[in-house]
Amino acid sequence: MLSxxxxxxxxxxxSIVGFSATIGWLNDKLAREQWAEEPxxxxxxxxxxxxxxxxxxxxxxxxxxxxxxxxxxxRMTRSHIYVVDADGQELLGRDNALKQLVDRxxxxxxxxxxxxxxxAYTILTVNRTPPTTLLAPGPQGTALRLVAAAILSALxxxxxxxxxxxxxxxxxxxxxxxxAGDLATRVSKTMPARQDEIGQLATDFDVMTAxxxxxxxxxxxxxxxxxxxxxxxxxxxxxAIEIARQKGVGEIGSEIDRITxxxxxxxxLVNDVLGLLRETSEMVxxxxxxxxxxxxxxxxxxxxxxEVPEGKPGVSWIAEQPCVFHGDRELLWRAxxxxxxxxxxxxxxxxxxxxxxxxxxxxxRVTLEVRDYGAGVPEQELEKIFEPFYRVQESRDRDTGGHGxxxxxxxxxxKHHGGSIRxxxxxxxxxxxxxxxxxxxxxx
Numbered sequence: 439m440l441s442x443x444x445x446x447x448x449x450x451x452x453s454i455v456g457f458s459a460t461i462g463w464l465n466d467k468l469a470r471e472q473w474a475e476e477p478x479x480x481x482x483x484x485x486x487x488x489x490x491x492x493x494x495x496x497x498x499x500x501x502x503x504x505x506x507x508x509x510x511x512x513r514m515t516r517s518h519i520y521v522v523d524a525d526g527q528e529l530l531g532r533d534n535a536l537k538q539l540v541d542r543x544x545x546x547x548x549x550x551x552x553x554x555x556x557x558a559y560t561i562l563t564v565n566r567t568p569p570t571t572l573l574a575p576g577p578q579g580t581a582l583r584l585v586a587a588a589i590l591s592a593l594x595x596x597x598x599x600x601x602x603x604x605x606x607x608x609x610x611x612x613x614x615x616x617x618a619g620d621l622a623t624r625v626s627k628t629m630p631a632r633q634d635e636i637g638q639l640a641t642d643f644d645v646m647t648a649x650x651x652x653x654x655x656x657x658x659x660x661x662x663x664x665x666x667x668x669x670x671x672x673x674x675x676x677x678a679i680e681i682a683r684q685k686g687v688g689e690i691g692s693e694i695d696r697i698t699x700x701x702x703x704x705x706x707l708v709n710d711v712l713g714l715l716r717e718t719s720e721m722v723x724x725x726x727x728x729x730x731x732x733x734x735x736x737x738x739x740x741x742x743x744x745e746v747p748e749g750k751p752g753v754s755w756i757a758e759q760p761c762v763f764h765g766d767r768e769l770l771w772r773a774x775x776x777x778x779x780x781x782x783x784x785x786x787x788x789x790x791x792x793x794x795x796x797x798x799x800x801x802x803r804v805t806l807e808v809r810d811y812g813a814g815v816p817e818q819e820l821e822k823i824f825e826p827f828y829r830v831q832e833s834r835d836r837d838t839g840g841h842g843x844x845x846x847x848x849x850x851x852x853k854h855h856g857g858s859i860r861x862x863x864x865x866x867x868x869x870x871x872x873x874x875x876x877x878x879x880x881x882x
Contacts, residue, residue, distance in 0.1 A: 446599035451591050458587035488519055489549050489561050496553045504559070505529055520562040529559075536562070605629050605636045609643060621651035656825065675700045728764050731804060732757040732795060738771060739793060742778050751790030753778055761797045761804050763875060765855050773851035776844040777808050777871060785810035785868065797877070804875050811868040820861045824849040848873075 488511060495507035501523075508521060508530055520536050521529040528536050552558040608629050615623040624647065625640040675697050682693040739755040746752035763770075781791040789811035797804040815823060824845050852859045857875040864870050 444599075446602055447595050450598060451588075451595040454591035454595065455588050458591065489563065492519075492521065492561060493551050496551070496557070496559065500553065500555070501529075501557065519564070522560045522562065524558045602636070605640065609640065612643065612647075616647060616650070621647060621654055623647060652825075672700070672704075725766055725768070726764055727767060728762055729767055729770070731761040731763045731806075732759075734767065734770065735774065735793060735795060735806070738774055738778065742775065742782070746782070746790075747787075750787050753782070753791045753793055756792065756794040759797060761795060761877075763804060763877060765875070769851045769854065773848045774806065774808075774873075776848050777873070780844045781808050781810040781812075781869070781871070784812035786812060802876060802878055804877055806873040806875070807870055808873075809864060809868060809870045814863040814867060814869050815861065817863065820863070823861060824859060845871075 492504055492507055495503040499506070504521060508519070511519065520532060522536070523529065527533065549561040549563075550558065551561070605625075608625055612623045612625045612628075624644050626644050629637075629640050678693040678696040678700075682697075685693070735757065736755060739753045743752040778791060778793065785791050791811075792807075792809040794807045794809075795804065796807070849859050852873055852875070855875055857873060859871065859873050861869060861871045
């Protein structure tokens with residue numbers, strides 16, 4: 439089976455050679471027809487007249503007159519006539535050219551004459567025959583053109599086929615490495631920079647590979663985190679059970695509380711993982727209805743604040759105007775609840791969290807902003823916090839009770855509603871997360 443390189447090379451080469459051969463054959467055929475249509479004796483009559491004028495010039499002005507007459511003949515015609523003196527010297531110094539004609543046994547007409555002083559000269563006229571050079575008609579010219587076209591087209595086809603096949607071969611090698619598990623493979627390291635479609639394909643290939651590598655690393659980190667999260671509460675539950683065994687029935691209240699707390703942590707972890715799988719699925723079935731976002735957020739704030747310690751501000755809610763949105767109530771509730779709980783986890787407890795709704799700037803969209811008063815997020819990591827399993831700090835979520843999945847669940851819920859989510863640091867500290875939703879799906 440021929441490789442792509444040879445398929446490209448042979449296809450281009452044979453096409454160019456075939457095209458050149460066809461053009462050469464047509465050119466030769468037309469040239470021969472034109473040659474045949476011209477009267478054969480026209481050239482001979484012209485040579486006779488030139489010979490007669492040369493003889494007259496020799497009689498009247500001698501050798502100088504004959505030379506001047508030859509120089510007045512047009513250059514193309516002059517190449518067919520030679521004058522040799524009695525010493526065998528060509529009058530215009532073209533001895534080498536005349537010798538080549540003699541060596542090739544070119545057919546020539548010979549006329550001898552002399553002037554009144556007895557100076558003898560011989561006029562040699564070359565018979566009119568089609569030239570056989572590379573650019574001339576005739577079998578030899580056609581063959582030379584075909585050979586030249588074959589060599590030139592082979593070089594062009596080789597470099598063109600190589601420029602197309604080589605990067606594709608690099609892509610094939612890279613794909614095999616990736617299939618073998620080497621997700622650190624990058625095509626751009628082995629392929630020269632290109633600005634064409636193949637270069638764009640290589641760039642997209644590297645972006646895809648980088649994304650796969652990031653997802654693999656995130657999944658590995660998830661397994662490590664889940665393993666740790668499972669191991670820690672299970673270990674504490676085992677300790678609590680062992681202590682409970684050593685105590686009397688009436689003295690195990692604290693151990694029961696510990697077991698209950700750790701069970702809730704395990705349930706939360708499982709729910710987060712299942713929630714992420716559900717939200718990232720492309721087959722999410724949404725139960726959409728007309729919702730009063732202001733009323734929905736008010737209910738949510740009330741539920742979230744119920745768990746805030748007494749004396750702490752919790753979530754403050756600002757709604758500039760009522761807003762009706764068509765969407766999935768449960769999906770939006772879970773998303774905004776995750777967002778608010780995440781903000782409460784990192785904000786200054788004495789300052790709380792601010793939730794605002796704004797539908798006045800753009801009538802076709804509504805914006806929900808959640809602002810905390812914590813330490814914020816490094817600028818270079820703002821886009822990454824919505825990726826699955828991503829943590830700004832390796833121990834940050836573990837110490838605060840989260841698993842690094844909440845914001846990813848929020849982002850996917852917003853995506854299913856045709857909206858967008860962005861995070862930015864507030865100028866006076868803290869993080870602001872803005873959720874923008876389309877009021878009319880057709881304008882999303």
